[in-house]
Amino acid sequence: MEMRTVNSMNYEQFLDVFGNVIEKCPLIAAAVWTGRPFSSVSALEKNIGDFIDSLPRSGKEGILRCHPDLAGRELLRGTLSPDSQGEQSRAGLTSLTPAQRSQLSELNASYKSRFNFPFVICVRMNDRETIIQQLGSRISNSPEQELQIGIQEVKKICHLRLLDISSQVSQATKL
Known part of the structure; x- marks a missing residue:
């Protein structure tokens, strides 16, 4: 993924692309958008993880409740x-x-x-x-324990979704 493209996205574009990397939690994407520019997909992922880690217990439980x-x-x-x-x-x-x-x-x-x-x-x-x-x-x-394990699983899901987005964006720019 071209980070130049990601970093040049306006707020709405960023939410359209990254709004569901954490299931039904576009507010997380909205919060990390302000952390641009990102040097890499890994840096974007780290920002998302750090934001989640900074949440109080109720916020983390809220993230888990968004999952089906x-x-x-x-x-x-x-x-x-x-x-x-x-x-x-x-x-x-x-x-x-x-x-x-x-x-x-x-x-x-x-x-x-x-x-x-x-x-x-x-x-x-x-x-x-x-x-x-x-x-x-x-x-x-x-x-x-379950709160911690659940949040680690959310981060794994996020990682894989970011890889998917990265590959889709890379393929689209080659066309």
């Missing part, structure tokens, strides 16, 4: 963000057996009841069996 349940209602209704739709599809969450769907639904409900935010995992780095296993095991963590 895995293979949940939004997937079934077709209302996931395009990013989440692709990620859940690639992880096999769109082709669950009825038993897997029921198990995942029950685990999601238990997890959300315990932590007051949905289970977040970088599905692109896992397959559906591992996702279900992780959901089942992470439910026994403390709320503080």
Whole structure:
């Protein structure tokens, strides 16, 4: 990605491109826009991570609450963000057996009841069996552990989405 292009984006353009690198949290992109110029995609990613880390607990929980349940209602209704739709599809969450769907639904409900935010995992780095296993095991963590793990997973998702954007912008500039 040409950082010259990123750094020359106005506010609206920047939000259009980077507004969903953190699921449904365009305010994070808005906040880091003021940190331009970025020397690299890694510098942009670091700014996003630093902003998230600076948030109070309630802000971090808010970020986690913006994530959909895995293979949940939004997937079934077709209302996931395009990013989440692709990620859940690639992880096999769109082709669950009825038993897997029921198990995942029950685990999601238990997890959300315990932590007051949905289970977040970088599905692109896992397959559906591992996702279900992780959901089942992470439910026994403390709320503080889950908040930390969830935010680390958000950062992994952000990293991969930034790589996708970088590759899309690079391809578009070659055309």
